[in-house]
Amino acid sequence: EMQLEQSGGGLIQPGGSLRLSCVASGFSISSDYMSWVRQAPGRGLEWIAVMYSGGSTLYADSVKGRFTISRDNSKRALYLQMDSLRAEDTAVYYCARDHREYNYKTDYYSYYGMDVWGQGTTVIVSS
């Protein structure tokens, strides 16, 4: 069974840093795309970052330059380093397998959606 186990949330002051972790079981994060999605209190979902299987990264404008996504294949772990935190970063953060597959014959990506999610971890930015 494919699972993601998250850790690392908490209460942090504005301007501070925090690192979230997401450990995979049942699949390899190095072979898949992995995204982070957050949800502010009472609000909807917001995609914030992705790490490609090849190691490239892409960020939403709201976190670009402040957040960094990385992984440790040996630990099957995905990370989100969050720096210069702001009150508006307060949210539940989810990691998710962003399932895409490339067909070399057709030169086409199929997008299977975010099909495995972590349980979420809460980040509260407040003084």
Place this chain on the structure above:
Amino acid sequence: QSALTQPPSVSGSLGQSVTISCTGTSSDLANNNRVSWYQQSPGTAPKLLIYEVTNRPSGVPDRFSGSKSANSASLTISGLQAEDDADYYCSLFTSANTWVFGGGTKLTVL
């Protein structure tokens, strides 16, 4: 950046059908089949219901179906059950290689 608009709330009685719409701001949905739908019950992580407009992952009941017409996608839930009472989100993979989510729709099962 694309934006997706969903109705804030919909409701339906047990056994009935409901449809939740997801409308794009321009032609982004019309030219893009990379639409997914998610269900989120209170206090839990989202669950994938539909990918690429119409496809259901293994384990998702066929009561859930997706469709698209012009610049609007839809999720239809037939034979409403009490456990369908949840929030539903559409999402689109954009030309910028990012995901954008709709604002979410609260489904109340009466």
